[in-house]
Amino acid sequence: MAEVGDDPVLWAIACGLKPQKWQARALWLATAGLLPETAKKNGIQEIKNELAVVAANGAGKSWVVCVLIAYWLWRVRKGAVVVTSASWRQLRAQIASGIKTMFGGIFPQWEFLDTRVENPVNGSVCHFLSVDTPGRFEGIHSRREMGDDGIMVGGLLQVFDEAKTIPNAVEAAAQRSKALSKVVVSSPAGLPSGFHYDMFHNPQRSSLCYPMKVTAYDVDNPDFDQIEKIEALHGKDSVQFRSQIMAEWTASERKGVVVNAVHLARMMENPPSNAGEWKSKSEWRAFVDLSWMAGGDRTAVAIRRGKHIDRKSTRLNSSHLKLSRMPSSA
Ligand SMILES: Nc1ncnc2c1ncn2[C@@H]1O[C@H](COP(=O)(O)OP(=O)(O)OP(=O)(O)O)[C@@H](O)[C@H]1O
Numbered sequence: 001m002a003e004v005g006d007d008p009v010l011w012a013i014a015c016g017l018k019p020q021k022w023q024a025r026a027l028w029l030a031t032a033g034l035l036p037e038t039a040k041k042n043g044i045q046e047i048k049n050e051l052a053v054v055a056a057n058g059a060g061k062s063w064v065v066c067v068l069i070a071y072w073l074w075r076v077r078k079g080a081v082v083v084t085s086a087s088w089r090q091l092r093a094q095i096a097s098g099i100k101t102m103f104g105g106i107f108p109q110w111e112f113l114d115t116r117v118e119n120p121v122n123g124s125v126c127h128f129l130s131v132d133t134p135g136r137f138e139g140i141h142s143r144r145e146m147g148d149d150g151i152m153v154g155g156l157l158q159v160f161d162e163a164k165t166i167p168n169a170v171e172a173a174a175q176r177s178k179a180l181s182k183v184v185v186s187s188p189a190g191l192p193s194g195f196h197y198d199m200f201h202n203p204q205r206s207s208l209c210y211p212m213k214v215t216a217y218d219v220d221n222p223d224f225d226q227i228e229k230i231e232a233l234h235g236k237d238s239v240q241f242r243s244q245i246m247a248e249w250t251a252s253e254r255k256g257v258v259v260n261a262v263h264l265a266r267m268m269e270n271p272p273s274n275a276g277e278w279k280s281k282s283e284w285r286a287f288v289d290l291s292w293m294a295g296g297d298r299t300a301v302a303i304r305r306g307k308h309i310d311r312k313s314t315r316l317n318s319s320h321l322k323l324s325r326m327p328s329s330a
């Protein structure tokens, strides 16, 4: 079992799972700092502590994140994991419940709670943190040190799922706790900015990490029907094809952006301080971009209340939406 336990991919297989080829490589890269020998055995020469993945929609990002977290909890004595995502709902729906579904039966001693998973056997804990509490990241450490019995203990894994939706301030706060492994995964954002984008494009950051791109062709069983459908609908040069299939950032070349895209992103991250005054004084405006097809397209809704803009998007397409008569004034 020693060898299986030293390799997250063999370990996942022993748990009855079957990582895709790209997911296996992601697991070795994400654990290179913890298990340099295993990484080297699998062709990874330079040991780094950060992995950035940009992948097509549905490529299996959250799945591999769940496996990595469970492996860390199993493997690292007194280890810690901090995972964050776009929202509490997403964290619960995709990560917390994914770990429980995949590993609850295999590790019945583990405690699967709403805000964390604990492995009482070796004292390791995974915390789920919401993006709106960046300060809490700083409080979670796990130093790697020699235990009393001469075996290494500790080690912090930080995970950012759907990183394009996580504000830079959250990542900056997290950077203060030294992670043994930091894993940042996302589909490409519309805007060419943010820490996830920088990990691929800013040499100072990209030199510190393993940048990994996963297109819709790189998964084990590519969905050629879906690929062809998006190509037929929009064309290979379209924003949709390049973003959803080729996992590319597209907004820098997008036509029709009047406001500088980077400035817009900064403004959205820092709404005006008096944004709360909308309730009594301001008018409301709504904008809806309906998605007319099933699949990756999203319906987007933006609501402006005074100086504050809320944006939401959903996978629902028009056939799921029942529009009722809107009141003539809000
Ligand atoms: N190796 C695997 N074995 C079995 N099922 C898998 C594997 N990889 C992914 N899946 C399944 O494929 C589906 C999509 O995976 P997942 O949700 O992880 O993708 P994603 O890239 O995070 O998607 P999104 O872009 O929506 O966030 C899920 O149902 C997941 O359980």
Ligand SMILES: [Mg+2]
Residues within 6 Å of the ligand: 061, 062, 063, 094
């Ligand atoms: Mg996901």
